[in-house]
């Protein structure tokens with residue numbers, strides 16, 4: 001899911017309310033009363049969405065200026081339709097900034113490269129070892145020496161058959177490792193997963209790396 005799709009999903013209730021307001025203003029007033037009893041956030045979103053739809057060109061100009069300040073590709077802004085502009089206007093400059101940076105990171109991954117700030121290695125349940133932003137590992141459990149995640153930003157790239165750059169690992173800590181019979185500690189061993197011969201502590205990228213259980 002791309003950055004804008006994620007934002008749309010989160011804003012779905014407010015967006016639906018805005019559409020309903022155009023069709024049945026009275027009905028939405030009733031609906032808003034019940035929303036207000038839950039905090040009134042939807043009313044704020046409705047007003048913002050309505051206002052921002054009228055100011056699409058201005059919102060786009062703001063986003064282009066912000067894209068230039070952040071040194072991200074202006075195409076992320078040019079690709080936005082009116083609904084996308086309205087949604088971003090409703091979430092303010094902080095949300096616009098987060099969207100542009102997320103869109104830039106997603107484009108970098110689509111190109112098979114690691115975003116500049118993604119310097120931490122984690123173990124994704126689906127992708128294996130991948131690079132992510134260091135802020136992510138603070139909330140992940142560490143199992144057998146690796147921060148573990150049930151999914152990651154590379155999942156969508158891998159599913160589409162794209163290239164996934166790998167953090168360096170060593171065979172000595174992998175379940176697929178078959179040590180050399182004569183010199184198991186330092187000799188060239190083999191890989192049960194078909195990734196060739198390596199020294200046990202030779203660092204290299206591997207998508208099939210599977211950490212050995214630690215006692």
Ligand SMILES: [Zn+2]
Nearest residue numbers: 124127152155
């Ligand atoms: Zn993944």
